[in-house]
Amino acid sequence: MQNASAVVADPPHVVAAEPVPESRRRLGALVLAAGWLVLVATFAIQILHSAGLITAGFANWRPAVYAYVFWAVAFGASLVLRRGSDGAKALFVLPAVLFIAAMVVFPLVFGLNIAFTDWNLSSFEGRKFNGLDNFRQMLADPFYWNALRNMVWYTLSVLVEYAIAFGLALLLNAQIRGRKFFRVVFLLPLMLSPVAVSWMVGKSMMEIRFGPVANLARWLGWETPAFFSDPWLAKLSIMAMDAWTFIPLMMIMLLAGLQALPREVMEAARVDGANGWQTFWKVVFPLTLPVSITAIMIRIIFKLKIADIIINVTSGGPGGATDSVTSFIYREYRDRSNVGYGTLLAMVYLVLIVVALTLMLNMAGRWLRGYGQEES
Numbered sequence: 001m002q003n004a005s006a007v008v009a010d011p012p013h014v015v016a017a018e019p020v021p022e023s024r025r026r027l028g029a030l031v032l033a034a035g036w037l038v039l040v041a042t043f044a045i046q047i048l049h050s051a052g053l054i055t056a057g058f059a060n061w062r063p064a065v066y067a068y069v070f071w072a073v074a075f076g077a078s079l080v081l082r083r084g085s086d087g088a089k090a091l092f093v094l095p096a097v098l099f100i101a102a103m104v105v106f107p108l109v110f111g112l113n114i115a116f117t118d119w120n121l122s123s124f125e126g127r128k129f130n131g132l133d134n135f136r137q138m139l140a141d142p143f144y145w146n147a148l149r150n151m152v153w154y155t156l157s158v159l160v161e162y163a164i165a166f167g168l169a170l171l172l173n174a175q176i177r178g179r180k181f182f183r184v185v186f187l188l189p190l191m192l193s194p195v196a197v198s199w200m201v202g203k204s205m206m207e208i209r210f211g212p213v214a215n216l217a218r219w220l221g222w223e224t225p226a227f228f229s230d231p232w233l234a235k236l237s238i239m240a241m242d243a244w245t246f247i248p249l250m251m252i253m254l255l256a257g258l259q260a261l262p263r264e265v266m267e268a269a270r271v272d273g274a275n276g277w278q279t280f281w282k283v284v285f286p287l288t289l290p291v292s293i294t295a296i297m298i299r300i301i302f303k304l305k306i307a308d309i310i311i312n313v314t315s316g317g318p319g320g321a322t323d324s325v326t327s328f329i330y331r332e333y334r335d336r337s338n339v340g341y342g343t344l345l346a347m348v349y350l351v352l353i354v355v356a357l358t359l360m361l362n363m364a365g366r367w368l369r370g371y372g373q374e375e376s
Contacts, residue, residue, distance in 0.1 A: 025082050155304070160243070203313060208225060231319065293368065307330055
């Protein structure tokens with residue numbers, strides 16, 4: 001009988017990467033450098049030509065697309081030359097990466113090019129470079145700053161929406177009669193587009209003469225129920241319509257988080273004699289914090305894009321009281337045909353959104369870690 005201890009398992013077979021000669025590495029570096037040279041030179045020439053700083057240039061941006069394709073081919077070839085088989089494996093992912101980069105980089109570069117030009121579609125002069133004039137106009141534009149202040153109030157209203165959504169999620173998570181029916185009913189506003197909500201609620205139900213909401217307010221004693229004539233009342237009405245549309249989104253996310261809670265923890269709290277409020281504050285709320293932060297951040301992203309309801313119901317009025325940055329930029333394009341100035345406003349707003357969301361995510365992460373340490 002063969003001794004089992006004498007049997008030695010074969011070591012795992014590992015295929016070593018093929019060594020790449022130094023000459024191929026140098027050739028790959030030269031190919032990549034040539035691709036970058038063509039790409040940067042083409043973009044620089046076209047940007048300077050569009051700005052009117054040089055006379056030589058191209059009639060359109062099509063050569064820039066060709067230069068990008070050339071750079072992509074050169075980049076792929078350099079990967080194979082410099083990394084051998086590992087570079088060939090990376091080629092399978094490269095087309096998707098290049099496509100995503102093209103969908104982000106090209107519009108961003110083109111938008112930056114337009115942002116520093118005076119381009120009014122109603123003018124016969126066409127587009128011309130004006131440097132920082134659009135930026136100076138933005139700094140002195142009271143309507144833009146008013147729209148930014150409105151966005152602060154719109155964003156803060158997300159906390160109220162979160163409280164309502166959490167209450168509805170707790171209600172629908174309880175053992176009540178008709179729970180499945182109410183879940184479907186509460187999700188119905190989410191199935192409507194903001195345009196439909198603005199016309200169905202803002203233009204019809206809240207209409208001052210014949211709207212049922214206005215008639216109800218008149219029956220209760222309000223003689224002139226004009227929901228969109230007073231600045232603050234108009235702003236609150238816009239917030240209410242937008243909240244009615246998107247609270248179900250937060251509710252369904254929080255409901256999913258509640259249903260994922262471990263039953264053992266809830267039963268242990270009940271055995272320890274915790275009442276409903278103690279169970280919520282000490283067990284339910286801490287365990288659903290990650291879901292809550294995710295729901296709030298997603299809702300803030302949607303809130304920062306609010307425009308449909310404002311454009312259809314108030315057009316930013318009265319006197320810009322309900323304007324959001326997005327609706328203001330839309331009216332710069334539509335009403336004033338001011339493409340250059342509107343593009344600069346959009347670019348600045350994009351930077352503000354990225355900075356604000358990054359800071360909020362960092363603050364939320366630190367608060368979540370600190371809260372976890374305190375609880376432990």
